[in-house]
Amino acid sequence: MSEFVVRAAVEGEERATRDVLVQALHGQPTGDEKWARIAPAWPAATKFAAFDGDEPIGVTSSFTTEILVPGGRRVPFAAVDGIGVRAEWTRRGVLTELMAAQLPDLVDRGHVLAGLHASEATIYGRYGYGIAGRMQIFEIDRAKVRWRSDAPRSGRVRLLDAADAVKIVPGVHRSIGLRRQGNIGRPDSWWLNTHESYVLDGHRVAVHFGPDGADGFATFLTHTQRAPALADWHTELKVRDLHAANPAALAGLWRFLLGIDLVQTAYGLARPMDDPLPSMLEDPRACRTISVEDELWLRLLDVSAALNARTYGRAEPVVIEVADRRLPENSGAYRVTADGASRTDATADVRLDVETLAMLYLGGWRPSLLAEAGRIEVFDAEAPARLDSLFETAAEPWCGTHF
Ligand SMILES: CC(C)(COP(=O)(O)OP(=O)(O)OC[C@H]1O[C@@H](n2cnc3c(N)ncnc32)[C@H](O)[C@@H]1OP(=O)(O)O)[C@@H](O)C(=O)NCCC(=O)NCCS
Missing domain, CATH: 3.30.1050.10 (SCP2 sterol-binding domain)
Structure with a gap:
């Protein structure tokens, strides 16, 4: 007999299963205040968990949305998130059993495709997942940035306060729409669990307004490393989430971000492989690709x-x-x-x-x-x-x- 049992999670097991995940990812157990906020984004219904007696020791989760495929159709998509196994139970087949339960269940629910972002690239091939898309990380030396005269220029940018950042941005993302294959829709649970957490964590949000209204946004964080001498202070700006409906909105957002005073280095995290930003600069080397990684x-x-x-x-x-x-x-x-x-x-x-x-x-x-x-x-x-x-x-x- 197996030492553990895998089954669908049921109501009342939400928080314990989330804590399995958070600790597997080296985070702290979810505090009461945070749990009260994010509990709706962690329903039992789409989870499978492994149990040692009554205690959850492994979990896999998913949420339902759509993905754009080549040619422009939207296809039912299971975004598989929240995979973790307690450290003392790893390499004993827990994930394999979780995947054996989850994959046919996703088929039964009518999903055509599933996807995930992998913590390590050696885990998921054996379950039939393949790297379908890659991303690059930009490092931008702000002192070298000069925009080409033919780079798009239009619209204006507004920085949102935290309340507006939570309220307005989901609608901007929806109106930008799914634009290239691999883009997925973001359900309310995603905004609650991820975007709202970014904002509460100190990220700021800028929205770009073009001739037809809001057409892009950027969620970013700045961090200053203080040194004894003022001249040695170093401020970095990390752009975590940037979507634009057109190249003018993309350029407008980056013009704003790279124009913020006192920043030495900016990073564009998880940018598409064909992001046009370097081609808009006088010195394309001002924007270096410092890493190419598997994305979806x-x-x-x-x-x-x-x-x-x-x-x-x-x-x-x-x-x-x-x-x-x-x-x-x-x-x-x-x-x-x-x-x-x-x-x-x-x-x-x-x-x-x-x-x-x-x-x-x-x-x-x-x-x-x-x-x-x-x-x-x-x-x-x-x-x-x-x-x-x-x-x-x-x-x-x-x-x-x-x-
Ligand atoms: C990744 C993780 C979920 C794997 O769970 P697990 O229960 O140890 O996996 P299994 O025992 O079912 O392993 C299945 C196979 O995958 C391999 N494998 C699992 N995790 C691996 C890893 N991190 N690196 C390399 N191989 C791994 C195992 O060796 C085994 O290979 P085999 O089929 O050839 O025997 C678990 O290690 C974990 O929680 N890690 C920390 C959190 C994390 O990375 N979560 C994933 C987020 S995307």
Whole structure:
């Protein structure tokens, strides 16, 4: 018999399961005041937990939203958050059992795709999640920043007080909309748990107003390291969350942020791989990419529905054979054409596992590169080039929402 039991969490187990998560991530147990505020964002209904007797020792959670896929359709999406196992229970199969319970449940709930942000990149491939989008971190030397004369310039920026920052920004995000593949909707629970916590934690929010009203916002934090001599004080500004409906709003927000007095260094955290900011500066090296990291890990829960939801580029069809150990009903051959995808009995041109398919799905990796890397088994030598054209997207995928 197993030493622990995995089951759906029930009402009354919310706070204890959250504390398992928080401590696994090296945080403090949630205080009464914070719990009173965020409890609605941590319902039992979407959680599975592992128990040693009555005591929760592991948890996985999710919230329901939509994700934009190539071609512009919004698809039901489970944002998997809140995974943690108590330190004395790790490497005993707890996460594997939690995933075995959660994955079919997400399928039953009608989600087509699931996604997560991984604390470490070696954990989730075995459950069929693949890196579908990457992000970069900018370090900006404010003293070197000069805007090119042709960089967009319009609108104005207003700094919000804390109450307005909580009230106004969700509507601005909604009106900006999902703009590129990988973007997800943000339910009220996300705003409560994440954005409101940023604001209470000292982050400030700037909103950009263009000709048609609010069209961008930036949530940022400044930190000053004090030294004995005034000249050696160093202030950093970290932009945690920035969304803009158009390049003018993006430029307007950065013009404002990089114009704030006494700041030496600014960071753009979790920016898309094709963020145009460096191209708007006289000296593009004023804005350096200091890290490229995996952002959204994607899981195709219903391969057929997922392949049908996106559009494809022009190329001759390719038959792909997909292997999915955890959700075997997904395993089989699919014919991907410029007009869509469907199950087939035809002989496969390539074979890949569902994790690798997740890497291709939003257009973040070139299939022929993954074939060269050995992740796609090739039976028809022409197939990888055709897959390149079929799966290619104009913009880089980017989720842009941390959960
Ligand atoms: C990551 C975490 C949830 C894994 O839980 P766990 O119960 O130890 O995982 P399991 O015992 O089920 O391990 C399953 C497999 O993943 C591997 N694995 C799990 N965590 C790993 C890690 N951090 N690094 C490398 N491999 C890991 C195990 O070795 C095992 O491999 P196997 O299938 O080849 O035997 C747990 O270590 C944890 O809570 N860590 C701290 C918080 C955290 O990082 N949460 C994730 C947030 S996204």
